[in-house]
Amino acid sequence: MNPQRRNFLGYIVSLIATVPFLSFLKPKVTAGEISPIQVTSPPGDKARVVMLRREGMLNGDAPDVRLIRKVINEGVCHVTGNSLPSGAWRELFTPKDTVGIKVNCLGGKGVSTHPELVMAVVEGLRVAGVPDSNIIIWDRLTSELESLGFKINRQGEGVRCFGTDSNYEPGVEEIGSIGSCFSTILSRQCTALINMPVLKDHDLSGVSLSLKNLYGAIHNPNKYHDNNCDPYIADLNSHPLIWGKLRLIICDGITGMYNGGPGFKPQGSWPFQGIILSRDPVALDRVGCEIIEAKRKEKGLPGLKEVGRDPKHIMSAFKKGLGIGDMKKVEVVKG
Amino acid sequence: MKNFCNRREFLREISSGVCALSLSSDFTTIENLLNAGPAYGAGPPLKEVMFYKKLEDVRIECEICPRACKIADRERGYCGNKENRRGTYYTLVYAQACAVHNDPIEKKPLFHYLPGTNALSIAAAGCNFECKFCQNWQIAQFRPEQVDSYPLTPDQIVKMTKDQGSPTIAYTYSEPVVFYEYMYDTARLGRYQGIGSVMISNGYIKEEPLSELCKYVTAVKIDLKAFTEKFYRETCSGELKPVLDTLERLRKIGIWFEIVVLIVPTLNDSEKEIREMSRWIREKLGGNVPVHFTRFHPMYKIKNLPPTPVSTLERARKIAQEAGIHYVYIGNVPGHEGEHTYCPSCKKIIIKRTGFFILENHVKGGKCSFCNYPIPGVWEKPPALQPKKI
Numbered sequence: 001m002n003p004q005r006r007n008f009l010g011y012i013v014s015l016i017a018t019v020p021f022l023s024f025l026k027p028k029v030t031a032g033e034i035s036p037i038q039v040t041s042p043p044g045d046k047a048r049v050v051m052l053r054r055e056g057m058l059n060g061d062a063p064d065v066r067l068i069r070k071v072i073n074e075g076v077c078h079v080t081g082n083s084l085p086s087g088a089w090r091e092l093f094t095p096k097d098t099v100g101i102k103v104n105c106l107g108g109k110g111v112s113t114h115p116e117l118v119m120a121v122v123e124g125l126r127v128a129g130v131p132d133s134n135i136i137i138w139d140r141l142t143s144e145l146e147s148l149g150f151k152i153n154r155q156g157e158g159v160r161c162f163g164t165d166s167n168y169e170p171g172v173e174e175i176g177s178i179g180s181c182f183s184t185i186l187s188r189q190c191t192a193l194i195n196m197p198v199l200k201d202h203d204l205s206g207v208s209l210s211l212k213n214l215y216g217a218i219h220n221p222n223k224y225h226d227n228n229c230d231p232y233i234a235d236l237n238s239h240p241l242i243w244g245k246l247r248l249i250i251c252d253g254i255t256g257m258y259n260g261g262p263g264f265k266p267q268g269s270w271p272f273q274g275i276i277l278s279r280d281p282v283a284l285d286r287v288g289c290e291i292i293e294a295k296r297k298e299k300g301l302p303g304l305k306e307v308g309r310d311p312k313h314i315m316s317a318f319k320k321g322l323g324i325g326d327m328k329k330v331e332v333v334k335g
Numbered sequence: 336m337k338n339f340c341n342r343r344e345f346l347r348e349i350s351s352g353v354c355a356l357s358l359s360s361d362f363t364t365i366e367n368l369l370n371a372g373p374a375y376g377a378g379p380p381l382k383e384v385m386f387y388k389k390l391e392d393v394r395i396e397c398e399i400c401p402r403a404c405k406i407a408d409r410e411r412g413y414c415g416n417k418e419n420r421r422g423t424y425y426t427l428v429y430a431q432a433c434a435v436h437n438d439p440i441e442k443k444p445l446f447h448y449l450p451g452t453n454a455l456s457i458a459a460a461g462c463n464f465e466c467k468f469c470q471n472w473q474i475a476q477f478r479p480e481q482v483d484s485y486p487l488t489p490d491q492i493v494k495m496t497k498d499q500g501s502p503t504i505a506y507t508y509s510e511p512v513v514f515y516e517y518m519y520d521t522a523r524l525g526r527y528q529g530i531g532s533v534m535i536s537n538g539y540i541k542e543e544p545l546s547e548l549c550k551y552v553t554a555v556k557i558d559l560k561a562f563t564e565k566f567y568r569e570t571c572s573g574e575l576k577p578v579l580d581t582l583e584r585l586r587k588i589g590i591w592f593e594i595v596v597l598i599v600p601t602l603n604d605s606e607k608e609i610r611e612m613s614r615w616i617r618e619k620l621g622g623n624v625p626v627h628f629t630r631f632h633p634m635y636k637i638k639n640l641p642p643t644p645v646s647t648l649e650r651a652r653k654i655a656q657e658a659g660i661h662y663v664y665i666g667n668v669p670g671h672e673g674e675h676t677y678c679p680s681c682k683k684i685i686i687k688r689t690g691f692f693i694l695e696n697h698v699k700g701g702k703c704s705f706c707n708y709p710i711p712g713v714w715e716k717p718p719a720l721q722p723k724k725i
Binding site for chain 1: 407477
């Protein structure tokens, strides 16, 4: 084949390959997503937690994909202080990153990270120039991801999605009270981590938010359930594999659970219709915990501490310097 | 992961299912991201746990081991191999063996149980302790889905045992208390076909499941990790008292059992502790219970301590003998004189061993062949149980 013809065909092929990406950018993006958003700079000595709630985020059982995408972009702008979503995503991630999106599937359908929310995050990463093949949606088990509706893609082109399953580091990492083997997805593949927990109550740790979600990164979380999972959760989160890679937390609060977690209980859940974002896991968990406690109070339930499920791991994480635990120093941006 | 047997050979022995994953590479749209999957992940058939009670709000309380985990829906207990699913508690390791090997019974170690015979040894993932020196942590400290397991039913285990000419099945390597249902069904099936069963355990089990199990197992080996609650709490994430209770129950039930004490330098090797332990054994269990003091090697989370000096083991043996325990052994030191069985009466070597091998056996009909002194143990293959006539 003549070289010029080959170059031309190569150009056509690459153009075709790019079309889905371009078509995603143009017709699907609404004005709200590309317009500058009114934001302020994140406070220097405070943590910022962004809580955005929208009626209609969940329409019956079906999440509103377009609305979710818009809210995610708005949230990332507030987190970074960048008025443009594209700028905000680029501030957080670079094309060289391999980004692991740690979801939470344990609760099953109803109280797990919504795939629609994850897809909106994937689109944001694409805007930052992160190639699809450098994006890994993951959790403990492939079967759990499948049960939630994610399609599994271990090695094919496109965004990858699979569980750790049996792929843990062969050696034990010890830090504080923790001695565990880490998921090789986190240790070997990801350079950056997006933590996507859900807003829910937990039978042992009181709440399961961003800090608790990382139990899914080690092989033996069942060994760390005593004493409301404290100080285990805090110790785990202080490990460099987590602490050094965590870039963003997006808590799925489309449905919240104030009682009966971690498995889904319709009677203990409510349509919070919101998303909580932060770069500070302690501050986000403090805010999430307050939301759950407030809902419990509204429903006439005793506080978590009263029922022996004090989520003390959050303040333990604060004491370890993993974030801001003093609510006076947490700026909550609501919208 | 440790290879306890050749996978190909093993698979040839049994019929196994093959599970295939369908892969998709198209993630460009939300429709392609979604997939209508099952409510729970695919996996082996489930078996309901035998001992647990249901609590409010679809929670359960496990009643197999003293830990008594209270478990919410979709959560697992400390052992990691049982799961609450909508208020029903299931074992995830029933008929799922992660290790299978035909071992000398001396490897368990059981020195007074059919010496020179083999035991088909099986394990399933999980443990209700977390010993920092765990020798098999790659299976004991992992959850079932994290280790390679093979479908192997109780029927198949009994058949394999008979085919290999072994008189015994051993539940070992990890902690059989946490794969109780698998062990129980296999032991029961085996007993009716003339195959004995031995449980190699930490002894952290509640009274009712232990009593039920002892109807079908023919011997037990208990790891007595130390003689202080501090050691149990800090080094094993367990408790001493329930293990001592188990030992006393075994004595009361009348089943044959032996004790192993792994001596870890500086942690459980003090003269005082060994002396108190030996006195307790002598007083509560009697002098005929074999006690094996075995050598520690750095492993898992304790890599900063040296292997146990042989002199420490010899000192422990002497203390136990002085306390009135007749059969005290030294383990993990091949060729040591403490591996042999000596007749308490004539003092002669009646079973000479090196490593896991029997060099000489002078026990005949349960007696020393030199002086006719009765030697406690199981020296004849236990008879098959007969089905009850209705």
